[in-house]
Amino acid sequence: MIHRFWGLLFIFVAATCAQAETLRLALDWKPGAEFGGFYAAQELGYFQDGSLDVQILAGGSSKPNTQMIAAGEVEYALTSADQVVIAHDRGMHDIVALFATFQTNPQAIMTHAARGFTSIKEILRSDGVLLWQSGLSFTLFLTKHFGPVKPTVAPYLGGIGDFEHDPMVSQQCYVTDESILAKAAGLEINTFLIADTGFDPYGTVLITSRQRLETAPREVKAMVTAVRKGWESYLDDPVATNAIMAKLNPAISLQTLATSAALQSSFIRTDEETRVGAMTASRWQTLVAQLLDVGVISKSIEANQLFLSQ
Secondary structure, three states: OHHHHHHHHHHHHHHHHHOOOEEEEEOOOOOOHHHHHHHHHHHOOHHHHOOOEEEEEOOOOOOOHHHHHHOOOOOEEEEOHHHHHHHHHOOOOOEEEEEEEEOOOOEEEEEEHHHOOOOHHHHHOOOOEEEOOOOOHHHHHHHHHHOOOOOEEEOOOOOOHHHHHOOOEEEEEEOOOHHHHHHHOOOOEEEEEHHHHOOOOOEEEEEEEHHHHHHOHHHHHHHHHHHHHHHHHHHHOOHHHHHHHHHHOOOOOHHHHHHHHHHHHHHHOOOOOOOOOOOOHHHHHHHHHHHHHOOOOOOOOOHHHOEOOO
């Protein structure tokens, strides 16, 4: 009887240990093409291949994902490179970037084609209305380099509602998102990439804590491997994953997902030699210098504190 008890206990403990920890991955917005590679990694079994049990959490929370990582509320999350730098400046030194989806940031300023603008500088020095989120890194950078800003500035609250109904309105956008909506609404537009001004932080960056990197290095490596495979698969054929995301986020159509996936490919695969998701110290150091220059951060930070080189 005793032998049977210990045998059953051993089986129970072994089975419990064999169960993988559920790893929470927090998006920074709702399901869409910019997260296609992460959903592909889940649906195509790449997480499972790495013995990972990953739960993808839709974003939209008022709390920044860097704070969620720092507080231990999630194990992995997505954010932008400038937010990683800002987190370190504010004392969250445990944050580390693992994978950068967007090598060229798709953030832009969108205008009505009839305005005839040829550059962001021209937009900022002309009459009209400009919808953007004042205080963000890119707005501070553009204001310093091209200001003072002449158009009336109002908060950007999402979508294209005000833009659609007023030809004097320009707004911040992603060329892979709002510009698609504008064209679908029959508007003739021009978009100007902020990256072309020299401010180009990595976008949709996978982060975790340095503590996790040090205590579970195999898990972190498996996560990055699975995510890279997911993005490579999604870039090659997004159809099946788009169908899944459309069910998770009914507000976005399959046509919009397909258009966005096609547009964003060149922002993710910038050349044949760079691996999807790769990062460089020089790129991070340039970003640190830019944020320091415009007063977003108070002190310089070494690039090797910010990301995992692979």
